Amino acid sequence: MDVILFLIFAAIAVVCGINVVVQSHPISSAISLIGVMGSLAVLYLLLGAEFLAAAQVIVYAGAVMVLFVFVIMLLNAGAETRKGRSWMAQLLGLPLVFAFLGLMAYFVQHLFPGAPEVHFGAFRHGTALDVGRALFTQYLLPFEVVSVLILIAILGAVVLARKELE
Amino acid sequence: MATGVPISWYLILSAVLFALGVAGFLLRRNVITVFMSIELMLNAVNLSFITFSYQLKQVNGHIFSFFVMVVAAAEAAVGLAIILTVFKNRSTLNIDDVSSMKN
Amino acid sequence: MNFFLLSLIKAVVVAFVLLTTLAYLQWVERKVIAHIQVRLGPSRVGPHGLLQPLADVIKLITKEDLLPPYVNKFLYLAAPFFAVTMALLSISVIPFGAEIHVFGTSTWMQLADLNFGILFVLAISSMGVYGIALAGWASNNKYSLLGGLRSSAQMISYELPLSMAVAAPLLLANTLSLRQLVERQSGYILGFIPRWSIFQGPMPQIFSFIIFMIAAFAETNRVPFDLPEAENELVAGFHTEYSSMKFAAFFMAEYANMITVCSITTTLFLGGWLPPWPASAGSNFVAPLIFVVAGAIALYHGLNPARRRDRLTLPVVAVVFFVVAALFLIPFLQGALMPLFWFAAKTGSLLFLFIWIRGTLPRFRYDQLMAFAWKFMFPVAVLNLLVTGLLVAVFS
Numbered sequence: 001m002d003v004i005l006f007l008i009f010a011a012i013a014v015v016c017g018i019n020v021v022v023q024s025h026p027i028s029s030a031i032s033l034i035g036v037m038g039s040l041a042v043l044y045l046l047l048g049a050e051f052l053a054a055a056q057v058i059v060y061a062g063a064v065m066v067l068f069v070f071v072i073m074l075l076n077a078g079a080e081t082r083k084g085r086s087w088m089a090q091l092l093g094l095p096l097v098f099a100f101l102g103l104m105a106y107f108v109q110h111l112f113p114g115a116p117e118v119h120f121g122a123f124r125h126g127t128a129l130d131v132g133r134a135l136f137t138q139y140l141l142p143f144e145v146v147s148v149l150i151l152i153a154i155l156g157a158v159v160l161a162r163k164e165l166e
Numbered sequence: 167m168a169t170g171v172p173i174s175w176y177l178i179l180s181a182v183l184f185a186l187g188v189a190g191f192l193l194r195r196n197v198i199t200v201f202m203s204i205e206l207m208l209n210a211v212n213l214s215f216i217t218f219s220y221q222l223k224q225v226n227g228h229i230f231s232f233f234v235m236v237v238a239a240a241e242a243a244v245g246l247a248i249i250l251t252v253f254k255n256r257s258t259l260n261i262d263d264v265s266s267m268k269n
Numbered sequence: 270m271n272f273f274l275l276s277l278i279k280a281v282v283v284a285f286v287l288l289t290t291l292a293y294l295q296w297v298e299r300k301v302i303a304h305i306q307v308r309l310g311p312s313r314v315g316p317h318g319l320l321q322p323l324a325d326v327i328k329l330i331t332k333e334d335l336l337p338p339y340v341n342k343f344l345y346l347a348a349p350f351f352a353v354t355m356a357l358l359s360i361s362v363i364p365f366g367a368e369i370h371v372f373g374t375s376t377w378m379q380l381a382d383l384n385f386g387i388l389f390v391l392a393i394s395s396m397g398v399y400g401i402a403l404a405g406w407a408s409n410n411k412y413s414l415l416g417g418l419r420s421s422a423q424m425i426s427y428e429l430p431l432s433m434a435v436a437a438p439l440l441l442a443n444t445l446s447l448r449q450l451v452e453r454q455s456g457y458i459l460g461f462i463p464r465w466s467i468f469q470g471p472m473p474q475i476f477s478f479i480i481f482m483i484a485a486f487a488e489t490n491r492v493p494f495d496l497p498e499a500e501n502e503l504v505a506g507f508h509t510e511y512s513s514m515k516f517a518a519f520f521m522a523e524y525a526n527m528i529t530v531c532s533i534t535t536t537l538f539l540g541g542w543l544p545p546w547p548a549s550a551g552s553n554f555v556a557p558l559i560f561v562v563a564g565a566i567a568l569y570h571g572l573n574p575a576r577r578r579d580r581l582t583l584p585v586v587a588v589v590f591f592v593v594a595a596l597f598l599i600p601f602l603q604g605a606l607m608p609l610f611w612f613a614a615k616t617g618s619l620l621f622l623f624i625w626i627r628g629t630l631p632r633f634r635y636d637q638l639m640a641f642a643w644k645f646m647f648p649v650a651v652l653n654l655l656v657t658g659l660l661v662a663v664f665s
Binding site for chain 2: 002010033047063139152160
């Protein structure tokens with residue numbers, strides 16, 4: 001059951017990922033990226049990261065991607081036109097990518113020979129309680145710094161995107 | 167007892183998504199699509215963090231992943247504001263056309 | 270019983286009840302708004318217009334299903350489907366009642382009790398923005414695009430005070446699971462005040478309740494925040510180009526969102542399926558009493574009818590009410606029916622509030638709406654969360 005779920009959502013993630021790169025219109029890439037994030041959220045659930053799965057959907061798929069979709073709609077970005085594609089790059093590039101990924105897969109399989117298999121429900125420390133406890137005790141300083149970072153980002157975005165004061 | 171999924175499969179999936187992100191970043195010309203490829207790379211890295219957190223039976227990987235998510239959200243906000251401003255000034259979304267600082 | 274089979278049966282029951290409630294919620298809305306405006310509302314199709322939703326469904330199904338040639342086909346077809354899916358998905362974590370023992374198995378009246386149930390609801394509601402934004406974009410029509418953008422901007426702006434208003438009772442209950450939220454609101458203060466979130470010390474969540482309700486009105490695009498779909502504003506907003514079943518899908522999504530939001534309010538603030546006073550003080554007799562009184566009123570008007578056909582329909586209604594009242598008095602059904610009754614009563618009162626406000630208030634202008642969200646609701650919600658956190662930290 002775990003294997004079937006993993007294979008389905010990994011396949012969806014990879015297909016949507018390829019779609020992000022291949023589609024010519026940015027809105028189709030954005031929809032595919034939402035698909036990637038949704039399937040990754042399910043994979044996080046399979047790995048026992050329940051708080052992060054919810055955060056992924058709320059923050060990434062539900063806020064960041066809405067921002068992307070808004071900008072694409074506001075700018076009325078059309079489909080991309082292709083000019084001057086290098087066929088040599090495609091001829092060499094794709095097999096190299098596959099070779100690289102195959103090598104990575106081989107090495108990863110052999111680096112972790114005794115690694116535990118992922119069973120759904122085996123990792124119980126991904127709840128909001130555990131994440132919150134670690135976040136507010138051990139990682140308090142990065143947490144506060146990141147809140148200042150968000151404040152700076154908000155101020156920056158507001159300043160950059162406002163109308164010019166004539 | 168049902169078999170689980172080997173951990174290396176999650177890591178390979180993360181590598182594949184990261185490679186796709188890099189390919190999109192290098193090959194595409196529309197600046198918004200380039201940005202989305204960056205988000206794809208960040209998501210792939212998040213998956214890696216959470217996988218290792220599962221293997222090491224600790225919650226620290228989740229914390230890293232949380233911070234990556236927050237930083238990515240902040241970066242998306244500011245980056246899209248910059249894209250809006252560039253579009254207002256140059257009326258183009260092609261990153262090849264905003265190279266006036268070159269040479 | 271097998272977990273999957275049990276879940277399937279529960280899902281079918283919940284889906285059936287939800288879809289019927291959707292259809293009749295529209296009937297209730299039309300009748301209530303009509304009576305607010307001193308007119309009758311649907312009264313021709315079936316007795317008292319009760320078959321009006323059926324007539325509407327038949328009309329919508331048999332209307333011509335246009336696919337305009339200038340739309341983005343995939344997104345145009347996917348957007349209403351997506352909107353309805355997200356609207357109906359949140360119901361799966363809402364607890365409708367206590368544990369029941371039926372056919373040898375014991376199960377909770379809830380489809381899935383997630384550890385992070387309330388985060389799931391927030392996640393699904395933040396995904397619901399896409400149905401509207403993509404519908405506006407795909408229609409390739411300036412009115413739709415503007416309506417879609419305005420509606421999505423409104424929804425994501427009001428998600429912030431909504432989430433802050435949700436976080437405050439979670440500080441009191443110390444859990445994210447909806448079932449445990451309801452269980453921690455059980456018990457009575459001073460013996461007769463129920464320990465619901467809006468009455469619980471150290472900080473009664475009455476402000477969170479008000480902020481949540483206002484944000485919920487904005488999230489579901491209801492009056493006074495319904496500018497994006499107002500008819501005299503943007504033709505019809507984001508669903509201008511949609512006809513027949515796809516248009517019906519958006520309407521279904523709006524009513525399903527309303528029901529979901531009222532159910533979440535009931536669970537978070539009003540104690541879910543818990544009775545307002547203990548069963549030992551007779552709260553088990555409220556439901557049969559209400560139905561007996563309703564049946565008596567129907568019978569009285571049936572014996573002195575205003576219209577000739579009421580001589581037949583009203584006594585039938587009275588008999589139905591008396592039968593339902595008798596059902597509530599059967600002891601072994603009481604355990605299952607009483608929590609359902611209290612949940613339905615609270616959610617129904619909130620839905621009546623939604624409909625009442627629709628018939629009463631004018632709508633906000635768009636800039637007033639956005640200024641209200643960012644300059645008033647968000648600071649108030651943050652302040653409320655801070656005060657709640659402070660009091661919880663000091664007193665426990």
